Amino acid sequence: MKFFTRTLLLCLALGLAYADPVPQHDTAADDGALPDRCKGIEFDAITPDEKGNTFFFKDGHLWKGFHGPAQLSNESFKELDDLHHIGHVDAAFRMHDEENKDDHDHIYFFLDDKVFSYYNHSLEEGYPKDIAEDFPGVPTHLDAAVECPKGECMANSVLFFKGDDVHIYDIATKTVKTKMWPLPTCTAAFRWLEHYYCFHGHNFTRFHPVTGEVTAGYPKDARNYFMKCSDFGHGGDGKIPKCSEVKLDAITTDDSGKTYFFSGTMYMRLDTHRDGLHGFPITRAWQEVTNGVNAVFSYADKIYLIKDDQVYIYKSGAHYTLIAGYPKSLMEELGVEGHVDAAFVCPNEHTVHVIQGNRMRTVDLTATPRVVGTDVPLPLSDIDASLCGDDGVKVFKGSQYFRYDSPMILAMGRIAVEPQPITSAMMGCQD
Incomplete structure (x- = not known):
């Protein structure tokens, strides 16, 4: 995650239009x-x-x-x-x-x-x-x-x-x-x-x-694809967007340390910065998810992709594989209904925090059936994505993000922390 803010705009500029390098x-x-x-x-x-x-x-x-x-x-x-x-x-x-x-x-x-x-x-x-x-x-x-x-x-x-x-x-x-x-x-x-x-x-x-x-x-x-030659190339001179135009739909880090961000119908691996960064269609890795995602989180060697009222669960392995019987409804899988804006699970925990509007609900992923535990108001709404890591919780809203030391501090806060704007120094976008 530490290099996410340095690379997101590069990703958007160079990768989101293509299916190959x-x-x-x-x-x-x-x-x-x-x-x-x-x-x-x-x-x-x-x-x-x-x-x-x-x-x-x-x-x-x-x-x-x-x-x-x-x-x-x-x-x-x-x-x-x-x-x-x-x-x-x-x-x-x-x-x-x-x-x-x-x-x-x-x-x-x-x-x-x-x-x-x-x-x-x-x-x-x-x-x-x-x-x-x-x-x-x-x-x-x-x-x-x-x-x-x-x-x-x-x-x-x-x-x-x-x-x-x-x-x-x-x-x-x-x-x-x-x-x-x-x-x-x-x-x-x-x-x-x-x-x-x-x-x-x-x-x-x-x-x-x-x-x-x-x-x-x-x-x-x-x-x-692998070189630029006269009379070759499928075009697509990616223009670097303005920092004020940055927007993502979801971000997650799985148990193996792979960090993905999602925007529109595309995704990108962020931890591959050494070998380059490039966007690919979501359907390349998760072929059943055809129209983008609303939220994504990872738990117990699985990745959960939420789109509308459906939850797709994929098991990690040689490649992500959709678990038999999925997708299932949000209510059946997580005990919640309505539009989900963002979701996250912190490392070594089994609680998913589901953000809907200006409220955050928790669900114990080890419980059967799944039911909402806590339901608390948040100091901000219209959140696009969220991620929990060793450095706390980050929630993303448009071209800004807010950092909290823990989900509890996020839940207990009544006043939003000072937003941190995405700048050209951080991500290479245009101020």
């Missing part, structure tokens, strides 16, 4: 000697580093980020050439293993039968190694690789691609399961903001990292 950047330079990805390159590998910078590899060259000309790979990762004398990368990924800090965020490069581990662009001691030593059961001469954290896959995993096979490597158990998915032959793979992309030729295809299911409408030309 559209980084804003310069056209790649072509000086006659360096490869130009705007001419339709088939990438060898794509990976972010520990700072979130994305590298695109082709033969002995790479591109840093979504703009700029190609550079020699050995200028950034010199040992790939010095030690192995190979001018290309077969596959690469950034390790996601928060339980093992020694490996977390390291970049792994695969060249023929060898693997290189880098951190902060420095080769780790003892590398290169045989692939079989570090990743037993994974084949050599790979085509592509991509990390898949627990919550998106069933466990912290790496997806290795070779030909028609996908080798799913469990990081903790060091076991491999091999599957055949209906994908093109991937020469590179990339995870970006919880979405998975298989690159083939100058195109890419989005796929589900657990089932391999291909999303409708693919493949698409990478030049329209």
Whole structure:
């Protein structure tokens, strides 16, 4: 939440019109000697580093980020050439293993039968190694690789691609399961903001990292999305709105620490700021919720989305899954009726605070049936969204927010605290 106020306007400006990444950047330079990805390159590998910078590899060259000309790979990762004398990368990924800090965020490069581990662009001691030593059961001469954290896959995993096979490597158990998915032959793979992309030729295809299911409408030309090239791109120059125009419908942080905000029919992950920020349709993650939300809160590995008089409950897992029997009515699920403006659950608690107009009602989520506990007036009304965290309760109203140390102080207050206006320094909006 601490970076929410720095990023919301950037999110609104860059993301809310699109369903796929559209980084804003310069056209790649072509000086006659360096490869130009705007001419339709088939990438060898794509990976972010520990700072979130994305590298695109082709033969002995790479591109840093979504703009700029190609550079020699050995200028950034010199040992790939010095030690192995190979001018290309077969596959690469950034390790996601928060339980093992020694490996977390390291970049792994695969060249023929060898693997290189880098951190902060420095080769780790003892590398290169045989692939079989570090990743037993994974084949050599790979085509592509991509990390898949627990919550998106069933466990912290790496997806290795070779030909028609996908080798799913469990990081903790060091076991491999091999599957055949209906994908093109991937020469590179990339995870970006919880979405998975298989690159083939100058195109890419989005796929589900657990089932391999291909999303409708693919493949698409990478030049329209991952770089800006003349005669390519699906437009949409996002204008930064005025700070006085900021408005969101809901915000929540789930038990795994993922923070989402909702505006209109779009949502955005706020805790992915390292790798970029981008808006996606709510239906991409919660496909049954088709017309935006009124309120959202998280509790016990579930996320509750409220729209009109309906409550949709999704269980966390590899991806959010609607619980059987839902949606249900507000009265049946929470014991309240009428329009809900906002709702929140504080960390390690089991009470949801439901804000309706200028009143706040509490409901014990462990009780059956659900009934309203307390019903108290609030010192303000027309609240748009609310969130409870370690730093207290924040309620959002238009382009301002109000902070209270606890739900009790919010409930007992008879005079609204001084509002904190959203400013350009906080969020990059226009004053």
